[in-house]
Structures are given as C-alpha cells and as structure tokens.
Amino acid sequence: MLRDVPFLPTERPSPGGVAVEQVIVAGDALAADFQVLADRATLRGIPTVLRTVSWIDSSYTGTDRPARIRAFLRDAHDLWGTEYAVLGGDVEHVPTRYIPWQDVDLPTDYYYECLDGEWNEDGDAIFAEPLLATNLAGFVNDVAVAPDGRIWAGTNLGVTVLDNGSFTLHDKTGGLPSDEVMTLDAAADGSVWIGTTEGVARWNGTAWAAWDSTSGLPSNDILSIRAFSATDVWAGTNLGLAHWNGAAWTTYTVADGLPSDAITALAG
DSSP, rough: OOOOSSOOOOOOTTTSSSOOOOOEEOOGGGGHHHHHHHHHHHTTTOOOOEHHHHHHHHEEEEEEEEHHHHHHHHHHIIIOOOOOOEEEETTSOOOOOEEEEEEEEEEHHHHOOOSOSSSOOSSSSSOOOOOOOGGOOOOOOOEOOOOOOOEEEEETTEEEEETTTTTEEGGGTOOOOOOOOOEEOOOOTEEEEEEETTTEEEESEEEEEEEEGGGGSSSSSSEEEEEEEEEEEEEETEEEEEOOOOOOEEOOOOOTTOSOOOOOOOHH
C-alpha cells in the first residue's frame, strides 16, 4: 500500500509528532543512498526517518558516539513509537559497542537493541559490567541439550542440569575448575564439556575431569567449546585453539595459520 498523505515528522523524536515506524541511522557518506531507502519505505506504508551520525552527535549528549546513537534510538522508540531500526553502514560509518569479556573486547549489537538501563551504571570506561557479583546470579552464558534429553545451562554460579523437571547444580565444590561456566557442549557419546574461566571440564556421567594451562591448554580462559566425542573436542581460548584427542591437547595459533588467537566461537 502506497502512502498518499504527507509525512512530516518532527526533526527530533517528540510525543506530539507523527508516528515513525522505522528509523535509519547512517554515516554521512552513505546518507544519500539510505535516504532513497527511507523514502521508498515511507511510500510503501512504513513511515521512515533517516538521521545521520553527525546529526545525532550535534543533537544528543553521551560519553561517545555509540552512546549518543543509543540515546536517539531510545527516544525514537519512546516518543515516536518506532519499532524498527536500520544501521546504515559498517562500523566505520555506524560504530558498534565493544564490551570486555575475558581478555578480549567483543562487539555486540545488543547495545542498540536492549534499550533498558545504561549499560554503564557506574559511569566508567567499561560497558556491560555488573556492579555486583550477585547481579550475575541468574545469568545464563550457554545452553546445550545432551543426547539423553537433559538440558545443561552454564551460569556464573556453576552449571545447572534440568532432568525430568528437576534441577541439579554442579559447581566448584563438586569438581568444576571454576563456577564461572562461559561455554559448554554435549557430545554425541553423552559426554558434556564445560569451558570456564579456569579451564575445561568433562562430565562422563558420574564425575568431572578437568584440564587447565598446566595440563596442556594454551590458556585457562575458555571462550568457546565444541565437542564431537570424548576423543574429539575443540576449545577456543584467548591464546589459541586447542584440540583434545583423548590423550592430550594440541594448540593452534596464528603461527599455524589462524587469523587470530582469540577464538570466540566454534561451529561444526
């Protein structure tokens, strides 16, 4: 359906203005191209407004450009009733937010999606950090479903297993190298592999076995893990990729052809 009435939005999000269903944030160099997209969307019945990062810089305050862009998106959502946002251009045009995790800084698009709170309640240079350790109590870092149907959830207080409606907690007191479980995977043979801030652990159905940097891993900080069997496991760390063959760990780094030593995700 083509829009046949004038679309005259306020320059800045305002409760008294017309509704804007979609906003586009674009770098100045790409503004003309994305204005064409905005005009076409409006004609199709999706009222769309384009705002450049330079306009946002001059209209909003914040610690940096991502903070100002987020402030605009929140205003658009709250005052214009905006439902959709398009980021026009790569990070050199619309910068992303990086958050610290272990020893690396990870880009996150959630910063522009989750508009509640400030992501920096204490006002320092670190975003997405909890003010208190207790804030992490209910945070789930990773989930895996084992072949037997049990659901394993890695948290900052250990790993919880859901089995027939009942929960069982495994933590450091029961054999985990750390309560901070950052990643996990269930292999086809039933073994469950856990990546923590203090190394890797394997559940064989009755007990935990654990490895760290003193037993073959390149680092204790496990960022990702992928388990195919008890003798074929890959663990991504901040210092390289490690492979378990059932007897020992072998490490691969940039010296072996990897583009980076920080392995934040694995698939296969």
